[in-house]
Amino acid sequence: MILPFPRMLLLSLSVVLSVEANGACALDLDLPGASVETASRDDSLSAQPFPSSAYQGDATQMVMAEGAVIHHAYRLPGTSLTAFQLIQPLRKQLEAAGFHIAFACADSLCGGFDFRYLLDLLPEPAMHVDLGNFQYLLAQHPDGRTIAIVTSRATSAGFVHISTVTPSDTPDVELIAPSSGPETPAGTLPPNRNVIATLEARGRVVLDDLSFETGATELGAGPFASLTQIAAYLTTHPLTKIVLVGHTDTVGGLANNTALSRKRAEAVRARLISAHGVSPDQVSAEGIGYLAPRVSNATAEGRETNRRVEAVIASTQ
Structure with a gap:
């Protein structure tokens, strides 16, 4: 839900996080200042990974929270509050509500870029x-709830992002099931798959028609419908920049997988530039x-589902 700017609350916004599964009570968080909700996304039953340590290569720790995301x-x-001043009162409210702070960090101490792109944030x-x-x-929380908060600043505004995962009260639910339908041929998208609609709505999209040989970094011959859509979008939105982020499964060590995922993302970037005429300034590549x-x-x-390259909107101006 997007609230129009004139409806901005004049004192503080009471954020009601609906976390009633398993008998948990709703939690009200008061944001520290005049606030407006800019966007929200309900992923229903899902699984959400959160970093629980700074980005440290093989030592990076992750928590997989399952439930309603x-x-x-x-x-x-117009706020003058720093990112720290924005998050501190929210931390105190969580602690008062019985939450345990599993991890907290700031910008470069978190790991900068590498850490930020572990986070699934609204764009x-x-x-x-x-x-x-x-x-x-x-x-x-002891009842299974997980909450992750990110705060940041621009020149004249503060930003707060809150992700809430509430465990399902239905046992034996497969939270994310691989498709049981017919396999989609490489180079084609599932029916009615609009890459750009997903990219604009979620800020990221999986380019799931790409094909790589097992263990290889060379992109298949294509053509790939997802790259055609991405290229057309970037051409008509010259101020938009995206990051291509490569992902792997857990077979092998983290260092090798990180290098492999980055090289695959770089191969996709090279294809967008050479075959589709995308400006090099609009697209970069990383691997995690x-x-x-x-x-x-x-x-x-x-x-197989985890081996992928995603496009992430990095900037719109």
Whole structure:
């Protein structure tokens, strides 16, 4: 839900996080200042990975929270509060509500770019993250709830992003099931798959028609419908920049997987530039190995789902 700017609250916004599964009570968080909700996304039953340590290569720790996932983004126009001052009162409210602070860090101490792109955040302009000025907090409740908060600043506004995961009260639910339908041939998208609609709505999209040989970094011959759509979008939106982020499964060490995922992302970037005429300034490439899985790596289907390249909106101006 997007609230129009004139409806901005004049004192503070009471954020009601609907976390009533398993008998948990709703939690009200008061944002520290005049606030407006800029965007939200309800992923229903899903699995959401959150970093629980700074980005440290093989030592990076992740928490996989399963349940109903809801993301909210807020803008605080005109505030002089720092990112730390924005997150501190929210931390105190969580602790008062019985949450344990599992991890907290700030910008470069978190790991800068590498850490930020482990986070599933609502896109610009709804949520702005200054890579040199942000705070992160991960909190868990004994009843199974998980809340992650990111705060940051722009020149004249503050930004707050709250992700809430509430465990399902229905046992034996497969939270993310691989498709049981017919396999989609390489180079083609599932029916009615609009890459750009997903990219604009979520700020990121999986380019799931790309094909790589097992263990190889060379992109298949194509053509790939997703790249055609991405290229057309970037051409008509010259101020938009995207990051191509490569992901792998957990087979092998993190260092090798990170290098592999980055090289695959770089191959996709090269194809967009050479074959589709995309400006090099509009697209960059990174790799984070197996640190941001979509599903469990315990099965062959899960590992295949986790091997992917995503396009992430990095900036719209």
